[in-house]
Each structure stands twice: as structure tokens, then as C-alpha cells.
Amino acid sequence: MRFHVQYRGIQNGIPCGEPFADWRLPMDVRTDIAGLLAGPTGLDPAAIRDLLETPPDSRMGDYAFPCFPLAKTMRKAPSAIAAALQDLIPAGVSWLDRTVAVGGYLNFYLDRPAFVRRQAEEARQAGDRFGASDEGRGRTIVVEFSSPNIAKPFHVGHAFSTALGQSLYRIHAHLGYHVVRMNHLGDYGTQFGKLISAYRRWGDEAALEAAPIAELLRIYVRFHEAAREDPALEDEARTLFRRLEDGAPEEIALWKRFRDLSLKEFGRVYDRLDVAFDNDNGESFYGPMIPAVVERLRERGLLEESEGAFVVRLDDLGLPPCIVLKSDGATIYASRDLAAAIWRKEQYDFDRNLYVVGNPQSLHFQQVFAVLEKAGYAWASTCRHVGFGLVRFPDRKLSTRSGDVVLLDDLLQECRAATREIIDRNAAERGMNWDNDLKDDLSERIGIGAVIYTFLKNSRDRDIVFSWDDMLDFDGETAPYVLYTYARARSILRKGEAAGVLPAWSDHPSAALAADDEMALARMLEGFPDMVRRAAESCEPYLLTRHVTAMARSFNKYYNNESILGAASPELVRARLCLVDAVSLSLRVGLHLLGISAVERM
């Protein structure tokens, strides 16, 4: 059960994985600048590329090389180094406009039209593969996410894991990794003994068919109420679970039925989110593999009896012992995760194994990984816990037991309804004749996008304070903002196309894209691929969310400042359409990597 208890932040800043070593220096302007500076400074081009900064104001240049680090070795003031370096930059570099030495910086002003064209064309040629690479080719990443509990409602906490995992799946796939998506269902434990007991007493067959999880939750809650009066029920539940574990056919059949019904209901949510899994082995799947794990730990002399239980000591790592077998001989959460990790390695031979599970379980995973390491599994170091914060109300936690929760279904419903309202109003104001199917489709996708966006907006370590007001506010940094921007850009391209005006570059002087707005957009395009890579390395989709949002903001400024279709010359119109094309496809790709589906109009 991945959502037993919840608490806030640990894990901040822990990288999910170092970049693999064979990373190539990309061909881009930073590399070009590094090439110019390599000779004069005697530094490695890759190091220079890394040092390059963007000045705080575009009037100060497009790139800055800080000379401060050279001051010690060169025994000169940074400002003097900058001036000296400037003299060594050859004249007549086509992509460079000029350089200026100011303070300790050597600032580079790019040839704007060339740069804008280069960045836009790079995106347009890549299309849906913009920002993609083959750095992950031949490598497998297992990502466990979502992991709801059978017979319990799918709430916003699971939505967080689901949104994160889905995005991490897409981002890694974009970088060429083979990604295996695991849904580690909570389908095991005494709770199922309780459910079986409760169902035999109070179960309503019709209700179970109609709304399985609601019915299972109902009888589960009722069981707890009854157990307060009659503690013997708890014993009965334990006995039933033991029968289940021992393979009693009747209990197995009921358990399987609960599982199937729950899975079917989860499936509807996953379909709406466009989420799928390669494997939904739950905790129960790994139970039978535990004896072999225990045996291995015993062979290696790691298993130690303590207070009747069998544990692996982790004192040398400053961690509490990891309990592998309870004093009654039964297995425990950690033993199942040990077995699961080993099975995944054998099955998929992963290069990296990610667990998108809430922060509360940080210690649990530290222990599990440590035990794997001690047991001689060198690949333990490739396992990472990708933690995330708690979803809570401003003043209190969500509580499934008391029904004080936000179910994902309800959240999606509200967002969809709020979206629909805006669409109806806009359509009326603009005199659009959109049919109901289109409006339904749009409100569904925009509403879902809004939900996903809120989960991927900030670093995952942060708690999410749930507020309906914020949730249904579609202004500013939200999915509707980005989607709206995309729809506007697409609208321009459609109108151009309808008028026979297609994107095209021209060498005509009037077609040069050199405005601040255009430069800003080109810089956003330039930064996109690197941001995809950073998001993957840190397992932080919000980096991409922010980048995409910033790009949308830049575009909206541009849109308001300049007329694209009404530009001064036909050549300029076409050149601007190229930029619009590049930006819109980047937005679409970025949104896709976040798990959000773009809309062509709204």
C-alpha cells in the first residue's frame, strides 16, 4: 500500500540519476561560443560551454562569459581578462554580431536574424521529436507510479503520483529510453481479510456491480465501525487473510473479484488521463518470491533475529534495522519490495529503477536499497525513490477514512464543468458555432490538463495545498493559459494557410527576425532540449512546465506587440509564420511530455 500514511518533504534536491557518461556536446550556439574561447583561454570547450551565462538584461548581450574564475590562474583582474579576450575573438564570424567586455564579463551579441532562423528551423525540422535524443538508446528504465490501493477510491494523492510518473515516462521515452511502466497495486494485506468478512456480512451485489469501489469502501468503513464494538472481527479478518494467502479457493475468488472490479474502475480514470501501464503486478504478485529473498539474506549472514523478528542491521549506514520477517514469520512491506526489485531486475534488466511514491516512505526505500546493496546486488545504486509532497487542504490533511478527501473523479468533473462554462461564454461572445461534441472534447481535455498542470507546476517535493478556488482559476500559470496560447498560434497558422500564406524563410532584408520578442522566443526554443534533459535527470517535470509556460508568455507578448499576418512585407509574414510554427510545435511537444493533450482551438 503506497498511501498508508503521508507527510511532507524530505528528498528535496536528491538527483534521480546522474547523466550517463557518453553524453555528447550538442551542436548549438553555446558550443560555437565555447569554440571561439577555447584557444584564447586554454580551457576545455565543454567547460566553457558550462560557464556561459545569460545576462540579466538582453541589452547587455545574449551570452556572457564570466572571467572571474580565470583571475587566479592568469593573475589579472577579471575586467582586464575580458578586455584581452575580446581582442582575441576573430572578426567576421557569421553568427556573431559583436562582443563587449564589461566588468568581468565578455558579452556576446548574436546575429539575431541568423539565430532566430537557426533555432526555429531546428524545431521545425524536428517536429514532434523536438528535444528528443537517442541518449537513452539501449537503456531501460523502470518507473513505478500511481499504485492505488484496490477497493479504495482514487484520490488526488494517487493523481500526483500518476501525473509525475506519466510525465517521467514520456520524458524518458522522448530521450530514447525503453521505459517500463509499473503500477504497484496495493492488493495485499489484512485489509482484504476485512473486506471479505465485510462483504459476506453486508455486501450488496447490485451495488458492487454498479459502483464497485464505492460499495467496497462502504462495507470497509462499516467493518471498522463494527470492529470497534466487536474486536473479534479483527481476528476473523486476519484468519481470512491467512486463508487467502494459503490459497483457499473461495477467498481467492472474492479477492480476485474485488481486484478486477477495482482495476476496471481505475482503468476509466487512466483512459481519461491517457495513462497506461506495461505491468500491474500488485504487492500480492511478489509474495511467493519472498522465501528465496530471505534465504539469500540468510546465506549472506545478513539476517539477524531480534525480538523474535528477523531483521537486517543497517547501523553502519546510520539507518534503523530493516524488518524482513515479522515475529510470527509473516512477510512485511519491505520484504515485498525487496522481492519486487529483484524480480524487476531479472525481468527487465533495468539501468535505472524509479519509485514515484510519496515522501513519507523515504526511509522505507533507503532501507530497501541498503539491504539490496548488502545482499550483493550492485544494481541497488540504480534504484531511486522519486518522492513527492502531500496533497492537503489549507488547514488539514485529506482523510480517506472520514471521507474528507478529494476524489480525482470529482476534481476532473469540476474542472471540466468550469471549462465548459468558459467555452460556452466565449463561443457566444465570439459568435462561434461550435457543436456540442467539440465543446465536450475541449472541456474534457482542458479540464484534465488543468489538473495535471497543478501537479507538475512546482518541484515535486512541495506539498500541494488544495484549494478549489485556485484549482478552478484558469488565469496565469495554468494549463489553460498554455493551451490558449497554443490555440492562438495554431489559429494564425490556419488563417495563413487558408489565405495561401505558408511559413517560409527569405533572405530578403525585410524578412529578418531581429526584434526583442523574436529573440526571446528563439532563446526559449534554444533552451527547450536542455530542459527536457534536465527534467529527466532530476525527475522534475516542473522544469519543463515552467519552460513551456515561459515560452507561452513570450509568445503572448509577441502576439500583442506585433501582427504576424499583418506584418509589413509578405516575406516578413512568412518568416514570422515560421517562428509561430516552431513555437506552437514546441508548446505541443512540451505539453505532451507533461501528459497534457493540446487543443487546436479554445
Add this chain to the structure above:
RNA sequence: GAGUCCAUAGCUCAGGUGGAUAGAGCAACAGCCUUCUAAGCUGUGGGUCGGGGGUUCGAGUCCCUCUGGACUCGCCA
């Protein structure tokens, strides 16, 4: 008690390996729709980056310390 994490604008958050004047969104206020979609754009106000030390050319960023908060710590999952 031990350990982990957090503290930046009224609110929610950004500020990769220390670098130029600490940035967005929301909220507030003032503007912009006969012109490519106003779910948009522009402007204004709002900060001793929790307090105090230290490291150095330079600290929101690194170290120490204090305060305040969240969470975890062998037989639940």
C-alpha cells in the same frame, strides 16, 4: 531523544555546479478589444531572502548556530 526536510512579496512558488539590479503567477489598483482568439497584454505598489555569525573578489545559494514548522524512527502498508 535521534534523524530528514522546510523557511524568499499579502498568498502560491521559481531562483541547476556561489556571479551583474532577487523573479513569475494569484490577489490589489490603473489602463488596452472596429486590427491574427481579452482563458490575453501593459503599467503601479509590494522584499533587511526566518535571526545571528563565518568562508571570499562576490552568498538567497556554501559552513556553523539559534528560532519556528512538517515528518520519520523493528514487527501497518
